[in-house]
Amino acid sequence: MxxxxxxxxxxxxxxxxxxxxxxxxxxxxxxxxxxxxxxxxxxxxxxxxxxxxxxxxxxxxxxxxxxxxxxxxxxxxxxxxxxxxxxxxxxxxxLVYPKFMEEFMSILPPPIWLNSMNTTTSPDGFFVNISCISYDTLAIADFITNLQSVPKFGNIEISGIATAPGSKGIDTFSFTMTFSYKALQP
Known part of the structure; x- marks a missing residue:
């Protein structure tokens, strides 16, 4: 289609x-x-x-x-x-200073007496500078031995031992000493 x-x-x-x-x-x-x-x-x-x-x-x-x-x-x-x-x-x-004085006086021999004491603080205690007089050198040696026997005391140095005639004909020995004291020791 x-x-x-x-x-x-x-x-x-x-x-x-x-x-x-x-x-x-x-x-x-x-x-x-x-x-x-x-x-x-x-x-x-x-x-x-x-x-x-x-x-x-x-x-x-x-x-x-x-x-x-x-x-x-x-x-x-x-x-x-x-x-x-x-x-x-x-x-x-x-109570650091009272404790220090108690320990210090317990090791100080009787024939030694203090003329002066100065302290300087440090982080763990303080440094001590003392001036002492004694009638006996053996007492000085005992004092050093006593300080060394207590762990809280360290850096012990003695200097300037001088002899001077004392009263009643007895010589005196004057000396200075420095050491450290560890107050916060456990």
């Missing part, structure tokens, strides 16, 4: 153009609709993120006040610890 087309060519072209225009318009409409949907989707995401950001900012401000309070309390704790440490150090050192 043979087909005969009785519709003029211009009408066919016009109809084809209308279909193309309709298809292009439909495509543009779909594209614009998708853009509008995408725009509303983006606006929704932006509002959601803005809400989350505001919530997170409020939570951060709440925690910031808590952190500031904790830091303030840490500062107070550090001050109190420093005071406690000072009090403990004072309590430890309050």
């Amino acid at each position: 043979i087909k005969i087309n009785l519709v003029p060519q211009e009408a066919l072209e016009k109809a084809a153009k209308q279909r193309v225009i309709i298809l292009v318009g439909l495509g543009i409409g779909i594209f614009v609709s998708l853009c509008i949907v995408f725009l509303f989707y983006r606006i929704g995401i932006e509002k959601s993120l803005t809400s989350e950001l505001n919530t997170a900012q409020q939570e951060l401000n709440k925690y910031k006040t808590v952190v500031d309070e904790v830091n303030r309390l840490k500062g107070i704790t550090a001050q109190l610890e420093a005071r406690k440490s000072t009090i403990e150090n004072l309590m430890k050192g309050r």
